[in-house]
Amino acid sequence: MNDEPLPDCAPANPADGGTGRPPVWCRVCGRPLTGRASRRTGLGPACDAKLHPDRPDVRAxxxxxxxxxLF
Incomplete structure (x- = not known):
């Protein structure tokens, strides 16, 4: 998952210490999400890995x- 931080959508307001984006929280653990993919899915990287583990390698x-x- 590409979890690079999103650029600010609005100018930061130094009075409230915000970045201009509304906060998005992980739906599982409640931590604030900063990465683009995490904010889109609503899950942090660790919680996403717990809920959607990688498929096992069939070749193994x-x-x-x-x-x-056969003759």
Whole structure:
């Protein structure tokens, strides 16, 4: 997941210490999200990995089977 920070959408308001973007929080752990992909999905990288683990490599389960010779 490409989790680069988003550029500011509006000028920062130094009075409130904000970046000009509304805050987005992780739907699982509640931490603030700053990355582009994380803000789009609503999940932080760690929570996304927990909910959507990588698929197992099917090639690792293949093995040779002895067969009778075909004539």
């Amino acid at each position: 389960r293949r093995h040779e089977v002895e067969q009778d010779r």
